Amino acid sequence: MAGSTAVAQPVPPCPPGNTDLVPAYGELGDLPIVQTWHDIDITDPQDCLDPMRGRMALVIALAVRFDGTLSLEDIATRIGAISATEGLPYWSITDQQWRPLVSESFAIDDPATRRRRPDFTAFEILSGRKLYFAQNDTRSTGLNVYRLSATSVASDRLVVEIVNLTPIRFALITLFDPFALRSIHFVDRLETDVWGYYGISAVQADTAHQQEKSFVNRAGAYSRYLIGEPADR
Numbered sequence: 001m002a003g004s005t006a007v008a009q010p011v012p013p014c015p016p017g018n019t020d021l022v023p024a025y026g027e028l029g030d031l032p033i034v035q036t037w038h039d040i041d042i043t044d045p046q047d048c049l050d051p052m053r054g055r056m057a058l059v060i061a062l063a064v065r066f067d068g069t070l071s072l073e074d075i076a077t078r079i080g081a082i083s084a085t086e087g088l089p090y091w092s093i094t095d096q097q098w099r100p101l102v103s104e105s106f107a108i109d110d111p112a113t114r115r116r117r118p119d120f121t122a123f124e125i126l127s128g129r130k131l132y133f134a135q136n137d138t139r140s141t142g143l144n145v146y147r148l149s150a151t152s153v154a155s156d157r158l159v160v161e162i163v164n165l166t167p168i169r170f171a172l173i174t175l176f177d178p179f180a181l182r183s184i185h186f187v188d189r190l191e192t193d194v195w196g197y198y199g200i201s202a203v204q205a206d207t208a209h210q211q212e213k214s215f216v217n218r219a220g221a222y223s224r225y226l227i228g229e230p231a232d233r
Helices: 072-080 122-127 208-227
Strands: 033-042 054-067 089-092 097-100 102-108 131-137 144-154 157-164 168-170 173-176 181-191 194-203
Touching: 033 208, 054 208, 072 122, 072 157, 072 181, 072 208, 089 208, 122 144, 122 157, 181 208, 194 208
Parallel strands: none
Antiparallel strands: 033 054, 054 194, 089 097, 102 131, 131 144, 144 157, 157 181, 168 173, 181 194
């Protein structure tokens, strides 16, 4: 389910254990619950959404329950497997068909050299270090560099932030400036055999509202990858 909401902004699982989420997780086995906001200034008294402070043209929040038999290390390994996102399908609103989200994706040592390295290990993800990767988005030109870091790690909780460090261009046109695409991914154990995933994506670009459905579908594609759902569900 996707749509706007009367609530002023997303309400993520901050602090851990908060059950008054917007949107809520739904039931295990349900499709993700998605809500969107336009032209909002995110406030955050607990600094949970600090990377998203300021006016955002579009904000998407997605919440879903998933298989709790996975360990936190399993989930961290999946997040760190940057190369595994190559060819990840999403539903294209423009083409009205499934198409690859990224054609090339790999971990790098640092943004300056962009030297390829193996995928990140679970230990590296859980360490909280700032890690970097590059992707070739099939709707943009050239490689785009992102920073990934875990900002909260516990036995039953993982929070990861991702932000673009380079401009995202199509030909000579800049679509998104550095730091214009930001996302925070919360994974919390809700029950012994159930995890909860809550993802927030924010776009700081005036044209973002024109691409709302595309951004929703992209967020959905990544959530399916992270929680292990079929890519074309």
